[in-house]
Amino acid sequence: MSTDSRIGGYRIGRELGKGGFASVRQGMHEDGSAVAIKVIERGSLNPDDQIRREIRLCKALRHPNIVPYVTHFVTESNVYIVQELVEGGELYDQLEAAGRFDQPRARKCFAQLVEGVEYCHRAGVCHRDLKLENVLVATDGTVKITDFGFSKQFTNGSPKTVVGTALYVAPEVVLRDGMEYNGEASDVWSLGIILYLLTAGRFPFNRGHIGGVAPGMTLRSKEKFRNDNFRVPSHFSEDLTSLLRGILCADPTRRLTIADIRAHRWFRAGEATTRRDHPATPPSPPEHAEEPVEWTVISVASDVGEEVAQLDFDSTDDEEEEWDVEFRSLVI
Numbered sequence: 001m002s003t004d005s006r007i008g009g010y011r012i013g014r015e016l017g018k019g020g021f022a023s024v025r026q027g028m029h030e031d032g033s034a035v036a037i038k039v040i041e042r043g044s045l046n047p048d049d050q051i052r053r054e055i056r057l058c059k060a061l062r063h064p065n066i067v068p069y070v071t072h073f074v075t076e077s078n079v080y081i082v083q084e085l086v087e088g089g090e091l092y093d094q095l096e097a098a099g100r101f102d103q104p105r106a107r108k109c110f111a112q113l114v115e116g117v118e119y120c121h122r123a124g125v126c127h128r129d130l131k132l133e134n135v136l137v138a139t140d141g142t143v144k145i146t147d148f149g150f151s152k153q154f155t156n157g158s159p160k161t162v163v164g165t166a167l168y169v170a171p172e173v174v175l176r177d178g179m180e181y182n183g184e185a186s187d188v189w190s191l192g193i194i195l196y197l198l199t200a201g202r203f204p205f206n207r208g209h210i211g212g213v214a215p216g217m218t219l220r221s222k223e224k225f226r227n228d229n230f231r232v233p234s235h236f237s238e239d240l241t242s243l244l245r246g247i248l249c250a251d252p253t254r255r256l257t258i259a260d261i262r263a264h265r266w267f268r269a270g271e272a273t274t275r276r277d278h279p280a281t282p283p284s285p286p287e288h289a290e291e292p293v294e295w296t297v298i299s300v301a302s303d304v305g306e307e308v309a310q311l312d313f314d315s316t317d318d319e320e321e322e323w324d325v326e327f328r329s330l331v332i
């Protein structure tokens with residue numbers, strides 16, 4: 001991907017991370033402040049409507065456990081989403097270094113994820129790609145959710161597109177291909193996968209088996225796999241096992257909800273670390289997410305690196321359909 005060396009007063013530096021569809025670079029503002037800049041190449045893989053949706057959602061979602069949006073820029077070839085820099089890296093790397101977390105550490109992390117996800121759901125947004133790589137850790141240990149590239153405002157209609165990442169995606173998202181699913185329940189499943197990973201240091205199900213349910217299985221054998229089918233390491237406490245059984249329940253209608261998780265003994269055992277320190281009501285109402293996204297295409301001279309002209313201005317921001325363009329991070 002060709003990236004400009006400067007954009008809108010920011011100098012673009014080293015790569016911090018790379019996902020499937022974007023490169024995230026460190027940026028330095030003229031005033032000396034450091035940021036992270038997500039560079040998304042415009043084109044058929046990343047349609048503008050989809051990028052606008054990501055911007056609209058990360059702009060609207062403001063919470064201590066969500067990576068804050070700063071601003072964005074659009075050029076002819078790329079979109080640059082400027083975010084606050086989270087310097088502690090991905091939760092993935094921390095877990096890899098530790099092997100696994102003890103239960104108090106896992107609970108502290110998990111509780112913050114629950115906070116962030118609950119906030120999104122109250123704002124009418126499901127994330128749809130919760131995984132260790134999309135959770136960053138600040139230097140003070142605060143956990144922050146990022147990457148709203150797959151997110152969807154479910155108050156506009158239930159999601160049905162198969163998106164997410166294999167091993168984290170809920171079984172109903174994959175098995176009921178093309179049918180509506182509950183985005184909140186599928187986020188809860190992914191939270192369960194994360195909790196299992198944090199405490200066990202490995203994935204709960206075999207590769208290729210989504211929630212232990214493999215494509216092509218008969219309904220009867222699927223039934224057998226509805227619950228209780230992940231490996232329980234000997235160091236798991238009874239409370240932890242019971243919480244995970246409730247979350248990693250293949251039937252979304254019987255799966256624990258966020259409220260159930262909050263009320264669970266394992267979660268409450270860390271009351272001091274899992275207590276809310278801010279109001280449960282989202283400060284930015286969902287309507288905020290409807291605001292049009294600024295889409296001024298600027299031209300960047302790569303040698304001088306300065307904005308030289310305004311080419312086009314499009315203030316309309318047509319509401320997108322559920323994007324069935326392709327399956328992005330393809331599952332199975």
Ligand SMILES: Nc1ncnc2c1ncn2[C@@H]1O[C@H](COP(=O)(O)OP(=O)(O)OP(=O)(O)O)[C@@H](O)[C@H]1O
Binds near residue numbers: 023024067083136
């Ligand atoms: N604000 C940030 N501060 C520090 N590092 C970041 C920040 N945002 C992202 N990163 C790093 O870049 C990686 C990729 O970022 P992100 O998940 O937003 O992009 P992506 O996976 O390419 O997105 P998409 O799935 O929408 O294509 C992250 O996993 C992380 O390592």
Ligand SMILES: [Mg+2]
Binds near residue numbers: 019147
């Ligand atoms: Mg990502």
